[in-house]
Amino acid sequence: MIRLTQFEFYKIMMRKSIFIAIAVLLVFFVLYVFLRHPGLMDGTNYYKPYEGPITTEKVKIAHDQLDKLKYSAENEHKYGVLYDIAVFSPEEIKNTTSYDDRGNIKERTVNVSGIYYNKPWGYLLEYIDQFGVVFMIIMILLGLAPVFAEEYAMGTAALLRSSKRGKGQLVSAKFMASMLYIVVCVVLFTGVNLLVYWLRFGNLAGADTSIQSVGMYFYSFDYEFSPYRFTAIQYYMVQLVTHLIGALIFGFIVLMVSALSSTSFVAMLVNVAIVGVPYLAFDVLNLNPGSMMWIKKFSFSTVVRVTKLFQTPTTYSIFGLELSYLSLYTIVMLLITVGAVFATYRIFRSREVFG
Structure with missing residues (x-):
């Protein structure tokens, strides 16, 4: 099982598109940081x-x-x-x-x-929310959309299913390899983010100050009304773990769509629509969702961005129970994730013909 997982991880990592995307995105991120905020940032x-x-x-x-x-x-x-x-x-x-x-x-x-003084943390948190989500969505789509669809396109799916480990262990290996790939991507972006802002500020001062006071210079106090009593460094760890969990959830959805798709291109298009359309409409273009507010509130990009889950003490009444937005969102994502994993196993085992 370990060797099978290693092989599947190797297949994901050896795609040329992965290396090109990592290089382009990280170079763009570093240039954007230095061009948008020129000069010394230590105040x-x-x-x-x-x-x-x-x-x-x-x-x-x-x-x-x-x-x-x-x-x-x-x-x-x-x-x-x-x-x-x-x-x-x-x-x-x-x-x-x-x-x-x-x-x-x-x-x-x-x-x-x-x-x-806690400005370094304001920028660190901001760029996971803004650029980190873009980086992870692109890397997950490029890396995981072909995982099952590629087997159908190459005609190897039927052969793999008939092998000794094809009915269950192969799917498990693909899941574990995909999760490892996502962890590597999160660690890579987080490391670059920390390094860039440590170099820009020359320090990471203010780690023990309250999250409510953390912001960038003269704007973006995103957590001013947060009900959570975190220090900057405590919340950074919470944000990082939540960001990783969100990336894993989206990864499970991408894998399910890949198992349903006849080609990697089809899987890519469907997944882009699932995560990209709500993100573009509500987070980038800031369109008024109106009656579609539930799509904005429970989109997959929300948990990858993290910020909105911890900003305000919003509550919902569900069957007489008062649930915080964070609790309700967690329940919804848990149900979706379990359903996606179960469906992926069933789909890959049983589906034979793709048009």
């Missing part, structure tokens, strides 16, 4: 004079200087610390009302009462 010296509890005096200084200071790339760090103080000042929090997708007022479980 610790600007935050040091203000670190600690947000006082009335700090708020007054921040507002006075923000009124005089016009944002530019050159003063991004100075503008950022003043903006952070203004955003999290007690007066601003008291007088600002935010609403979720259903029109309900967002409640703060954790109040940010201090100003701390």
Whole structure:
């Protein structure tokens, strides 16, 4: 079984398209980071004079200087610390009302009462959410769409099914090899992401600060209303594990579609439609989902992106039970995953003819 899994993993990794895609995506990611954020990114010296509890005096200084200071790339760090103080000042929090997708007022479980430097974590989290999901979707499609469909196209499926290990162990080996491939892809992108931003900032300061205070310079406080009491590094690990689980779930769906498809091209098109259309419509183009909100809420890209699962304390009433969005999403994905795995075994064992 181990040798069979190794062989299937080798088949996935030796596709030329995999190496080309990895090289292009990682080069594009690195260039994008350096071109979008040129120059030094370390702003610790600007935050040091203000670190600690947000006082009335700090708020007054921040507002006075923000009124005089016009944002530019050159003063991004100075503008950022003043903006952070203004955003999290007690007066601003008291007088600002935010609403979720259903029109309900967002409640703060954790109040940010201090100003701390944690910008490296804001960028690390942001780029798993934005570029990490694109990287993983492309790599999973290229690597896993052909896993079963290729056997049909080459005419080897019937031969494999008639072999000693063709009825069950072969499918298990393909599953394990596919999961290993996904883990390798996640580790690769995460490693590059960490290395790039460690080099850009020169540090990973603020790991012990609350996730609610983490953001990029002067914007993108994605977790300001999060109900979860994580530090930056704790949430980074949660995000990473959830990102991996999401990639595995999508991988199971891709494998099921591959088992149903006559060619790799067909499998690729169907999977692109399943994950790509909702992601493009709701996450990239930001279209109003209207009555299709459930597709946006329970799309496969949501769990790969992670962010929306931990942002706000949204709850749903299901048969009288109050479930958080995270809990409900987990249940739905678990049912889909179990169904996809079971269906893949049945399909590959029984289906003989593909048109």
